[in-house]
Amino acid sequence: MSRGKPYLVGHQEFAALYRVDPKQVAQWLSPSRGSVLDPETAIIVSGVRYWPLGFAAGWGATTARFRQVDLDVKARIIAEQGEGWEPDLGDELPPIVGQQEIIELFHLPAQGNLATTIATGRFPEHDWLLSGSMLWMLDTVLDAVPKLRESARSLPWDVDEAVVAALRDGTYDGPGSRVLTRGRHARKAL
Structure with missing residues (x-):
């Protein structure tokens, strides 16, 4: 439930x-x-x-x-x-994704592919707009796969089930899974 x-x-x-x-x-x-x-x-x-x-x-x-x-x-x-x-x-919390996780989920060739799909209204509306960033529940994205495939010209929108499993069980360690250190602490993180 x-x-x-x-x-x-x-x-x-x-x-x-x-x-x-x-x-x-x-x-x-x-x-x-x-x-x-x-x-x-x-x-x-x-x-x-x-x-x-x-x-x-x-x-x-x-x-x-x-x-x-x-x-x-x-x-x-x-x-x-x-x-x-x-x-x-x-x-x-349920699994939550942003653009980096979505790109990995579908193995999109470039961030521009996702940006164009969002800008043209073919991607599901974001669940949150926080601090200027769009976020979705993983299920919102997965529920939209049939519509994404239907409206696609060249992208297959194939879901990587290993990424889905990692996001669901909290073990995802791909792009976007870590905060990139900025400022004076950046060198210390290396």
């Missing part, structure tokens, strides 16, 4: 919940600042961190320095995402 779409937040929405600049969320994650926000609390989709709304909204009360969540922002996030439910932990 599916619970429907869970409420999620990206960096921008997380920052809005606490009325801070989105760069502050990156600072909370920073090892040089003691990782006030544990990176393990996020899921990674297409190389970007996302959090269950329940966790993000409750996080401020768990820190050494109490941070008050903006309940109006939380209500706006829920309203924007439509009918759904509020998870607290990443392992409660």
